[in-house]
Amino acid sequence: MSENKDLIHSSKAPEPVGLYPHARRVGNLLFLSGVGPRKRGSKEIPGVExxxxxxxxxxxxxxxxxxxxxxIRYILEEAGSSWDKIIDVTVFLTNMKEDFPKYNKIYAEYFKDNQPCRTTLGITALPTPIAIELKVIATID
Structure with a gap:
């Protein structure tokens, strides 16, 4: 975690691909930067060939x-928040037609107890060869 209490740098989530923190705290809100599926310490992307x-x-x-x-869970927990405190999710998918049904089913499993607001966008590309990225806002005590 960062020394600056407002900027969160996770030791478990993948390294950002630019100059930005994993999250930033403003009052009792935690704003996460876009988070993808890469693994920390490598360029490995689960399920990608x-x-x-x-x-x-x-x-x-x-x-x-x-x-x-x-x-997302890693960042939330290291920041002092948790999954049940997510209040808003923006999802970016690079193949809305084929991936939305599978993503939507998995999303429902993860968010069955906590139902934040959600926006899902179909886009043409992301900065790395990934098919999904999430932007999350959560509360924090």
Whole structure:
């Protein structure tokens, strides 16, 4: 975690791909930067197979969903918040037509007890070869 109490740098979530914290606290709100499914300390993306040029050959949206939710949990817990304190989720999918049904089913499993507001957007690409990214707002005591 960062020394600055307002900026959160997780020791478990994947490293940011730019100059930004994993999260920032403002009052009793915690704003998470976009979080993807990558694993900390490597370029590995669960369920993604790349060719020698870094292009996606195949991917498993279900594996990516589970991984991104795990990364969100890491950041929340290290910041002093928790999954049940999520109040808003923005989801970015690179293949809305094929991936939305699978993502929506997994999302319902993770959020069955806590139902934050949600927006899901279909986009053409993300900065790394991932198929899903989440932007989350949670409360924090």
């Amino acid at each position: 790349l060719d020698e040029n870094g292009n996606i050959i195949s991917y498993d949206i279900e594996a990516q969903c589970h991984s991104v939710f795990e990364n």
